[in-house]
């Protein structure tokens with residue numbers, strides 16, 4: 173029998189592993205399956221820098237030019253919709269053009285409270301253990317590493333203005349968001365550096381309990397929300413309990429925890445950008461109706477579907493589990509394509525505009 177995860181209990185356990193004495197346990201890329209993926213993407217400013225950090229270009233040069241020329245459209249020259257609108261998030265509050273927010277510095281917490289079969293992190297780098305070269309760092313040390321890399325890249329003509337905590341589950345330690353934001357402000361960089369992060373939306377109940385028992389500041393989210401240079405990708409893992417369980421490795425009963433976590437973060441005033449991964453096309457519309465009922469019809473245009481990459485870690489995991497990789501890749505691709513088609517229909521029907529045509533960064537603050 174497969175053991176299904178209780179994400180709330182595991183969150184408790186993982187937090188204690190990845191956050192000790194105010195320090196964060198970071199993944200070491202040099203000893204991971206992830207490094208193989210990162211090496212493939214070197215060139216431009218992609219790939220790993222030092223062992224604990226990586227840099228990334230959100231939108232590569234050619235589509236970028238088309239992207240900028242296309243005005244308010246999110247389509248590339250060949251008509252494909254862009255996967256990310258990350259570069260736009262800072263623009264309303266911080267100014268500049270999306271191009272100013274295209275280069276990113278990333279660090280990764282070494283632990284997560286769920287187990288997505290398509291996780292880009294290998295199992296060692298998500299296990300919460302001090303192994304495979306992992307080490308604890310203060311937020312100051314991480315910001316210092318960012319500033320060092322930023323200065324080096326600047327000398328090469330590349331501006332890195334986005335600092336991202338991504339992978340593992342960053343919301344296990346929301347203090348890292350607040351500490352980073354405070355440090356950037358103290359150093360006079362809060363109008364130059366945007367802090368992005370992500371969450372799997374499966375920590376809400378645990379976060380509530382930590383706030384109640386004093387394990388975490390009760391007003392941590394309120395404080396984070398006061399910073400204009402912060403945005404959070406919030407990833408729903410499924411449109412119904414079975415789809416959710418297959419996508420997260422969690423007990424299907426935890427399906428509603430996603431909505432609970434989203435509500436906690438959105439209602440605190442943090443700018444949350446909803447994403448959805450590998451939806452069940454049959455239950456997608458009902459899922460969207462549920463969100464719209466709670467937050468208003470704009471939600472139909474706010475949710476972006478995240479496509480799944482066949483990373484080295486994913487392929488290895490599927491092969492070890494005896495899963496037919498080709499078949500699984502096709503299934504994920506079909507759900508992604510059909511999901512986007514359905515969202516196009518739903519957005520046309522409810523909003524009179526196409527999928528991804530709403531500029532989320534402009535409406536997000538009014539919505540929640």
Ligand code: SF4
Nearest residue numbers: 284287288291340372
């Ligand atoms: S939530 Fe993210 S880090 Fe955690 S298992 Fe899923 S993809 Fe991996």
